[in-house]
Amino acid sequence: MSNEKEREPLFSAKNLKLLREPLGENNPITVQVLGICSALAVTVKLKPSVVMAISVVVVLAVSNVIVSIFRKSVPPRIRIIFQLVVIAMMVILVDQVLKAFAFEVSKQLSVFVGLIITNCIIMGRLEAFALANKPWESFLDGIGNAAGYGLILIIVGFFREFLGSGTIFGWPVMEKIGIYNIGYENNGFMILPPMALITVGIIIWIQRSRNRDLVDKS
């Protein structure tokens, strides 16, 4: 390109929007309804939710950057394979690192780390964004989308752990405030996957009732 336009500041309004939008009005879980499977599976407790969120941030941000760097040299015919290889590599790296440095958590997440590979959000962002944008924008987009995913995970994890086990990060809140003495019981249903779906549903409901633009017109 001969007449390259002036360099954009790193955190221009447009770039910030890439970070902010997926947290709210374009959230991958509540608006695009992607990545639901893992959102249901890992949110029984807060700790695995947080670790899963961080893992997805790392995987998505780095994969986005790698794919974006190679976006001009990847032959379109094998671009999906290329994306899958990049994601799979990142996921295996994250899994290995967790096994080495956070063994307890990796035991709890077990197969779900491996299943990040099949998380639709990641493939979706690589295909829709990273292949057509520069590395820095792709990096922000990756962070934004993964954070949007992680945010929902943590909210759901919080309610499920709090109501289902009466603890927060394993700390027995309900016991400390003595609520069991007046006949309160943990809701065992919150621990099971269906309640995660209902919790996500309630979040979607609240979000749409506050932001009418998200409601389908039909």
Place this chain on the structure above:
Amino acid sequence: MKQFSNRYIFIFATAMVAIVALILSTAALLLQPLQEKNAEVEKKRNILASVGVEATEDNAETLYDQYITGSFALDNESSRLDDVDAFTVDLRKEQRKPLEEQVFPVFVASLDDGTTSYIMPLEGKGLWGPIYGYISLNEDLRTINGVTFDHKSETPGLGAEINESWFEGQFIDKLLFEDGEFVSITVQKGGADEGDPHAVDAISGGTITSKALEAMLYDCLVNYVEFLKTNSE
């Protein structure tokens, strides 16, 4: 759109695979010692838990050396094998072998109250995946000192309760033998009779896991019966 030749695509794909393979194998090699260490610490914590010693990731090694004073392996005729290190025996792999070739590890613990306890590993099939644990017997080799169970993927709140202390606690002081015959422990649906020394309560809603656990106890311990009989006082 830019056109890529087949030659380019082949070279690109080959280079991609080679680079990724290089990165992954390097990472695996570098992290392997740490991962193996973690698995070992986890095993030591589980063994200690079966004799009621709560170890953390940091003090598991020290406590293990302090409490576990010996270990040996038996063959299926209950004679000791001197050339096998009990700690490195992988029970899951053993169970796939024919019975004559299997080895059965025993760990010996010296407890704070001066008594000796014998610890045996357990391994079985749960509802969704493997269940496993350790059982420790008192010096008489009849009474259970303690148990610890864990599982890979049992249903949370139902079968997964097997690693909760209310369930594990029931096994303490139960008897494996009745009139000198091995009877194992029954996991009783609907609740064990009060004072029954050979039964514990099953988990409501976790019937299949409870039954699997009962089978695991029997199948694993039956191999030790000769050893338990001949060595008890």
